[in-house]
Amino acid sequence: MTKHTANTQIDAHQHYWDPARGDYGWLTPASSTLYRSFGPADLAPLRARCGVARTVLVQAAPSVDETWYLLDLARHDDSIAGVVGWVPLDDPLAPELIAELAREPKLRAVRPMLQDLPDDDWIAKADTAPAIEALIAHDLAFDALIFTRHASALETFLARHRALRVVIDHGAKPPIKEGGESTLGFATWSQAIARLARFGQVHCKVSGLVTEAAPDWSDETLRPWVGHLLANFGAHRLMWGSDWPVLNLNGDYERWHASAQRLFAHLGERERAAVFGGNAAAFYQLPLRADLAG
Incomplete structure (x- = not known):
């Protein structure tokens, strides 16, 4: 019986999908290497x-049907420790839907895909309070998929729901292609990260950074951005994720994993174990038994 230990590595952010399902609006034949099915056998x-x-398997389509699809995958694959699904948070029936989904032991969070919404301030303005209270009541977390431009609205949301566990995906997608610490993009992003990190209920994923970098990225390209996340969130509120297979657009699983290991090599063993697994297990409250499938 497999259990989490202090040294169990957990990928806190990856995707499986099948374009034939038809609910991935962003995934088209123009998406090159991503326009195909990706499942557990590919990642294993x-x-x-x-x-x-x-x-941790994360939704990639704004549909409840896809959430059930991911939960079904999780029932049949012990490597999937938890699922981040999608619900229409501003729907009056969202609390009932959340209650239904919460019966699934591997449903651990929801994500509204804020980066794709036409209104950057949606999360501050939409009537999501009943749904958020349902998330809190069922001890589910919230993934925030944002760019820097969403930070102010997210702060308003965070101040309103301090009992909600929140994780920022992909370090808020920093503008790494623009350059390092001397750039305006870094300054704007770094200030937003510092403000968000002041909320104690907020964690952050060190994921998706490779996708935001130029193709010739290296450890040194990523170091100032990772360093700023570490300085603000500390090793106890960061979690490593691959963002596979989106990662394949600008890198590969082994290269990013090795780079991240080097970027955190200066930390103590306990802190590294937290970043590469322990924090994800605690934040998402992942089932201890790998064979727990419902």
């Missing part, structure tokens, strides 16, 4: 080579 050898035991 990559995880094995990196020593990653389990993952």
